[in-house]
Amino acid sequence: MYQRKIPKEFYCTVDYALDIFGGKWKPRLLCIIANDEPIRYQKLKEQMENISDTALADSLKELQNAGIVKRHQFNEMPLRVEYSLTAKGETLIPVLNKISAWAIQNSSSSIYQGKHFKQIHQKAFQTKKNGD
Amino acid sequence: MYQRKIPKEFYCTVDYALDIFGGKWKPRLLCIIANDEPIRYQKLKEQMENISDTALADSLKELQNAGIVKRHQFNEMPLRVEYSLTAKGETLIPVLNKISAWAIQNSSSSIYQGKHFKQIHQKAFQTKKNGD
DNA sequence: CGGCATCCAAAGCGATACTG
DNA sequence: CAGTATCGCTTTGGATGCCG
Numbered sequence: 001m002y003q004r005k006i007p008k009e010f011y012c013t014v015d016y017a018l019d020i021f022g023g024k025w026k027p028r029l030l031c032i033i034a035n036d037e038p039i040r041y042q043k044l045k046e047q048m049e050n051i052s053d054t055a056l057a058d059s060l061k062e063l064q065n066a067g068i069v070k071r072h073q074f075n076e077m078p079l080r081v082e083y084s085l086t087a088k089g090e091t092l093i094p095v096l097n098k099i100s101a102w103a104i105q106n107s108s109s110s111i112y113q114g115k116h117f118k119q120i121h122q123k124a125f126q127t128k129k130n131g132d
Numbered sequence: 133m134y135q136r137k138i139p140k141e142f143y144c145t146v147d148y149a150l151d152i153f154g155g156k157w158k159p160r161l162l163c164i165i166a167n168d169e170p171i172r173y174q175k176l177k178e179q180m181e182n183i184s185d186t187a188l189a190d191s192l193k194e195l196q197n198a199g200i201v202k203r204h205q206f207n208e209m210p211l212r213v214e215y216s217l218t219a220k221g222e223t224l225i226p227v228l229n230k231i232s233a234w235a236i237q238n239s240s241s242s243i244y245q246g247k248h249f250k251q252i253h254q255k256a257f258q259t260k261k262n263g264d
Numbered sequence: 265c266g267g268c269a270t271c272c273a274a275a276g277c278g279a280t281a282c283t284g
Numbered sequence: 285c286a287g288t289a290t291c292g293c294t295t296t297g298g299a300t301g302c303c304g
Contacts, residue, residue: 013231014232040285041285051278052277054279057288080285091237091238106223157297173265182298185299186299187296213266
C-alpha cells in the first residue's frame with residue numbers, strides 16, 4: 001500500500017465522494033461486485049481483465065476502509081475470500097446509475113463499441129442488480 | 133498539455149462520465165463556474181485558491197473539448213475571457229447534486245470542518261444556481 | 265490579462281518475486 | 285488461493301519564465 005507524502009484535501013462534497021468510488025478501478029470494481037456478489041478474489045480479477053494484484057488489492061482495501069465493501073474469509077484449504085457490498089455500498093448504486101444515465105445520454109454512441117464496455121455496462125448500472 | 137503514451141480505455145459508463153467531470157480539479161471547477169457564471173480566468177483561479185495556471189488551463193480546455201464549458205473572449209485591452217456552462221454542462225448539475233447528496237449523508241461530519249469545503253459546497257451543488 | 269513551454273518532484277500503477 | 289514487497293516506468297501537476 002502506497003503511503004502519500006502530502007495529505008489529500010477535499011474542497012467540495014463531490015471531491016469527497018469521488019475519492020471513495022472514483023478513480024481508475026473502483027467504478028468498474030463496484031459494478032462487478034454489485035452484479036455478482038458475493039464474488040471471490042480470482043473471479044473479480046478475471047472480470048477486471050487487465051488489473052494487477054497490486055491495484056486490485058489496494059482498491060479493495062480502500063473500499064473496505066470506506067465501508068463500501070465487506071470481505072468474508074473462509075478458513076478452508078485452499079483459502080477462500082468473498083467480497084460483497086455493505087448496506088452503505090448499496091446506497092451507492094442509485095448514484096452510480098445516475099452518473100451512468102448521464103453518460104449514456106450525453107456521449108457519442110461510438111464509445112459503446114468496445115465489447116467490455118457494453119458487457120459491464122449492461123450488467124451493472126443500467127439495471128439495478130437483479131439478485132444474480 | 134501532456135500527451136499520453138498509453139491511450140485511455142473505458143470499461144463502463146461511469147468511467148466515461150468521470151473522465152469528463154471527475155479528477156482532482158474539475159468537480160470544484162464546475163462547482164465554481166455553475167455558481168458564478170460567467171466568470172473570468174483570474175477570478176476562477178482565486179476561487180480555486182491553490183491551482184496552478186498549468187492545471188487550470190488544462191482542466192478548462194478538457195471541459196471545453198467535452199462541450200461542458202464555453203469560453204468567450206473579449207478582445208479588449210487588457211484581455212478579458214469569460215467562462216460559463218453550455219447547455220450540456222447544465223445537465224451535469226443534477227448529477228453532481230446527486231453525488232453531493234450521497235457524500236453528505238454518508239460521511240462523518242468531521243469532513244465539513246475545512247472552511248473551503250463548506251463554502252463551495254453550499255454555493256454550488258446544494259442549491260441549483262440561483263441566477264447569480 | 266490569459267494563458268503556454270519547460271522542467272522536475274510526487275503519485276499511480278504493472279511486473280515480478282515472494283508469503284501465510 | 286489470496287494476497288504483499290519491491291522496483292521502475294507512466295502520468296500528474298506545481299514553479300518558473302515567456303508571449304500575444
